[in-house]
Amino acid sequence: MATAEFNLRDFQSGRGVGQGGTAVLRRTVRLIAISLMLLIGLTATSAFSAGDAEKGEQIYVQRCTLCHGEDGDGMGPAAERLNPPPRDFTMAQYKIRTTAFEEIVPVDGDLVRMIHDGMPGTAMPGWSDVLTEQDINDLVAFLKTLAGLEEEEPGQIIDFGAQVPISPESVEAGRKLFHEDDRCSECHGQSGKGDAVKKLKDDSGYRTWPRNLTKPWTFRGSNDPRDIFTRITTGIAGTQMPSFDDPASEGRLSIEQRWNIANYVNSLAKTEKVVRPENIVIRATRVAGPVPVTPEDPQWQEAPSSTFLLVPQLITPDRFFTPSNDTITVRALYNQDEIGFHVEWDDRTRSIPGDGAAKKISEPGLSEDAVAIQLPVTLPVGAEKPYFLHGDSRHPVNLWFWRSGSTTADPSVSLVTARGSAGETTARDADAVGLQGSGSYHEGTWQVVLRRSMTTADPAEDLQFVEGAFIPVAFSAWDGSNGERDSAHTLTTWYWLLLKPQPGNTPWLFAGFAFVLILLIEIWWARTATRRARS
Amino acid sequence: MSTIKKIPKIPRLAQVVLVIGGIYTGFWLIFDLFLGQPIPKSLMGMYMFFVVTGVLMVFTATEESTRQLVHPIQALAEDPARRRWRNVVFLVVPGLVAMAVFLQMQPSDEAPLELRSIHPAPPSSVKIFGKRFDLMSLKNPYRHLQKDDPEQFRELVTAGGEVYIRNCQYCHGDKLDGKGPYAQGLNPVPLNFQDIGTIAQLQESFLFWRIATGGPGLPKEATPWISSMPIWQDFLSEEQIWQVILYLYDYTGHQPRSWGHD
Numbered sequence: 001m002a003t004a005e006f007n008l009r010d011f012q013s014g015r016g017v018g019q020g021g022t023a024v025l026r027r028t029v030r031l032i033a034i035s036l037m038l039l040i041g042l043t044a045t046s047a048f049s050a051g052d053a054e055k056g057e058q059i060y061v062q063r064c065t066l067c068h069g070e071d072g073d074g075m076g077p078a079a080e081r082l083n084p085p086p087r088d089f090t091m092a093q094y095k096i097r098t099t100a101f102e103e104i105v106p107v108d109g110d111l112v113r114m115i116h117d118g119m120p121g122t123a124m125p126g127w128s129d130v131l132t133e134q135d136i137n138d139l140v141a142f143l144k145t146l147a148g149l150e151e152e153e154p155g156q157i158i159d160f161g162a163q164v165p166i167s168p169e170s171v172e173a174g175r176k177l178f179h180e181d182d183r184c185s186e187c188h189g190q191s192g193k194g195d196a197v198k199k200l201k202d203d204s205g206y207r208t209w210p211r212n213l214t215k216p217w218t219f220r221g222s223n224d225p226r227d228i229f230t231r232i233t234t235g236i237a238g239t240q241m242p243s244f245d246d247p248a249s250e251g252r253l254s255i256e257q258r259w260n261i262a263n264y265v266n267s268l269a270k271t272e273k274v275v276r277p278e279n280i281v282i283r284a285t286r287v288a289g290p291v292p293v294t295p296e297d298p299q300w301q302e303a304p305s306s307t308f309l310l311v312p313q314l315i316t317p318d319r320f321f322t323p324s325n326d327t328i329t330v331r332a333l334y335n336q337d338e339i340g341f342h343v344e345w346d347d348r349t350r351s352i353p354g355d356g357a358a359k360k361i362s363e364p365g366l367s368e369d370a371v372a373i374q375l376p377v378t379l380p381v382g383a384e385k386p387y388f389l390h391g392d393s394r395h396p397v398n399l400w401f402w403r404s405g406s407t408t409a410d411p412s413v414s415l416v417t418a419r420g421s422a423g424e425t426t427a428r429d430a431d432a433v434g435l436q437g438s439g440s441y442h443e444g445t446w447q448v449v450l451r452r453s454m455t456t457a458d459p460a461e462d463l464q465f466v467e468g469a470f471i472p473v474a475f476s477a478w479d480g481s482n483g484e485r486d487s488a489h490t491l492t493t494w495y496w497l498l499l500k501p502q503p504g505n506t507p508w509l510f511a512g513f514a515f516v517l518i519l520l521i522e523i524w525w526a527r528t529a530t531r532r533a534r535s
Numbered sequence: 536m537s538t539i540k541k542i543p544k545i546p547r548l549a550q551v552v553l554v555i556g557g558i559y560t561g562f563w564l565i566f567d568l569f570l571g572q573p574i575p576k577s578l579m580g581m582y583m584f585f586v587v588t589g590v591l592m593v594f595t596a597t598e599e600s601t602r603q604l605v606h607p608i609q610a611l612a613e614d615p616a617r618r619r620w621r622n623v624v625f626l627v628v629p630g631l632v633a634m635a636v637f638l639q640m641q642p643s644d645e646a647p648l649e650l651r652s653i654h655p656a657p658p659s660s661v662k663i664f665g666k667r668f669d670l671m672s673l674k675n676p677y678r679h680l681q682k683d684d685p686e687q688f689r690e691l692v693t694a695g696g697e698v699y700i701r702n703c704q705y706c707h708g709d710k711l712d713g714k715g716p717y718a719q720g721l722n723p724v725p726l727n728f729q730d731i732g733t734i735a736q737l738q739e740s741f742l743f744w745r746i747a748t749g750g751p752g753l754p755k756e757a758t759p760w761i762s763s764m765p766i767w768q769d770f771l772s773e774e775q776i777w778q779v780i781l782y783l784y785d786y787t788g789h790q791p792r793s794w795g796h797d
């Protein structure tokens with residue numbers, strides 16, 4: 001049951017990657033922990049008293065109603081402001097379950113797990129720190145009454161067969177199955193980012209998004225191959241994710257095939273796009289030649305990347321509650337004349353106003369996709385920075401915009417000086433300061449380059465980049481197919497940009513000077529001491 | 536006492552080095568290894584400065600102890616028998632200093648430290664909803680209902696819960712533990728109301744001020760430019776703010792602090 005949590009931590013801390021010893025140790029510990037828990041689980045289900053639905057109702061009223069509603073129909077006061085919406089328990093549809101496709105009834109352990117671990121990537125937290133095992137059992141008993149399942153026998157757990165271990169051969173076999181006849185790639189995209197070609201809805205009419213398989217920390221039920229195997233086998237209830245073990249379906253796959261796909265999906269994890277909380281500095285790398293112009297230029301990979309969480313704009317009117325973009329990855333390169341930012345973010349939809357296909361998969365009101373880089377106009381003195389959302393009256397910010405264009409307009413770059421979100425904003429001439437940009441969209445990912453000269457003619461209006469200074473920088477992104485325009489967007493708070501200067505010879509000079517100085521003092525001291533000792 | 540004397544005596548100078556090294560290793564063990572939260576270098580430098588100063592003060596408390604400490608160093612320079620050692624030490628020490636200078640001169644890429652006051656002193660009065668509120672005497676107008684009309688009080692708590700879930704949970708979390716879905720994307724991180732060090736230490740009037748005026752209403756020492764707390768008087772009514780305050784205390788089981796004994 002702790003698999004999801006463990007996996008998530010591995011990825012978030014990045015410890016699962018590149019540190020062989022620790023990773024193996026963790027995996028072993030995890031295996032032992034899972035086996036132990038399974039063992040305890042097996043004995044516990046018989047030993048523990050079944051949950052008490054009446055006690056469960058009390059817990060439900062105290063902890064769950066605000067989202068899931070008094071009647072368990074998912075219509076609590078928060079419902080309209082959550083994406084995905086809270087589960088409707090009266091439907092008896094449980095997404096993360098281990099019972100076969102044709103079985104409606106989950107095993108209690110499935111419900112226990114969702115409450116215990118929560119649903120990563122949603123507003124549903126894990127409750128293991130607040131509720132005891134018994135509390136959770138009681139709650140599960142109550143949840144079953146909401147769906148009329150209290151008298152039902154639990155369904156049959158799926159057949160896992162013999163797990164196919166992760167190997168290059170299995171991953172390759174899985175890759176073929178994934179793409180064969182667009183089996184999985186039809187919805188999950190060619191590179192697994194869930195880039196939409198269809199507008200999917202669940203049984204209640206809510207929009208659903210195929211999982212971005214390169215971001216395993218958003219998997220509701222972890223990216224452990226066993227969990228992925230389970231999802232492929234059971235399908236996801238209430239959504240268009242089908243079961244690939246449905247006896248009635250022609251698309252039925254063998255157990256081995258399903259393990260191969262599970263191993264392939266597990267391999268899709270793009271670990272470089274993991275948010276590392278300690279990584280708050282974008283370290284710009286100095287290049288000898290020109291700063292690359294196109295986002296595809298391999299030279300960008302020379303710069304270390306920093307990935308930040310995008311949060312929805314919930315701070316000033318009009319607030320925006322249901323974002324789709326979740327992270328942004330940034331690199332920076334510079335030379336003596338110019339600095340360039342390379343920003344990259346996963347966006348399932350390429351939003352082209354005027355385009356029929358784009359309109360089909362868009363929410364009402366299709367706008368351009370866009371990104372903005374925010375910088376203070378002047379370098380902060382001391383700790384005081386401009387207000388992180390569009391600056392303030394005393395501390396203006398520069399906003400560098402890139403917009404994706406429409407069927408009738410090319411992508412565009414623009415420059416704005418802002419003095420607070422309610423304050424005055426000045427549209428400026430981007431060409432005049434040499435601000436240039438270029439973007440490209442490929443299989444669910446935008447890559448955009450924005451470049452400007454290191455200095456401009458007007459230091460009162462534009463930031464002058466200098467080496468060695470910590471420069472506050474923040475980002476915003478708009479998914480035009482998700483109703484995002486103007487104040488409805490995602491953003492980051494302030495992070496830092498550092499143009500790391502070349503140290504040159506100075507440290508060597510100073511170190512040599514220190515060495516000689518200390519040595520001279522010592523010699524002087526030794527001489528006076530011996531003289532004193534003699535006399 | 537006699538057993539203690541049997542232990543071979545460690546020279547005073549070595550004791551100093553051992554104590555300082557031990558404390559440094561202790562810091563490293565606890566924060567880097569066990570907690571996985573290394574102390575920033577600049578802060579560590581500050582701590583170690585005080586540690587070294589403190590240790591030296593203790594070891595030079597009396598003239599005798601000072602002599603014991605300084606003697607081996609003096610002897611190194613004065614005693615011809617130790618000439619070879621002296622030469623080694625006299626080369627190693629400037630070498631180490633040179634290395635430290637060299638490393639110090641390397642440009643740092645560690646982010647500047649941002650220290651902020653979490654519960655800044657409130658102003659005595661503040662303008663909210665176009666009215667002046669005296670924070671010293673301001674009380675939650677609904678608090679008395681907890682005793683006087685428990686049924687109505689429950690309704691107000693529920694109303695506060697609705698306000699909370701529709702506005703606050705994104706950052707402060709369903710469980711009021713500061714771990715909402717977007718908490719990790721914010722710096723400073725949202726407050727954990729379950730923690731004994733937050734609302735349990737504060738008056739309701741303080742919460743009213745903090746909620747109504749948000750991050751931009753903070754005094755300068757609390758770095759208002761980085762707090763993501765919205766200005767809630769733009770979105771909520773005065774009544775709603777008092778209701779959500781009732782909910783915060785009710786859900787966490789904390790009691791608000793009060794000035795007097797009413």
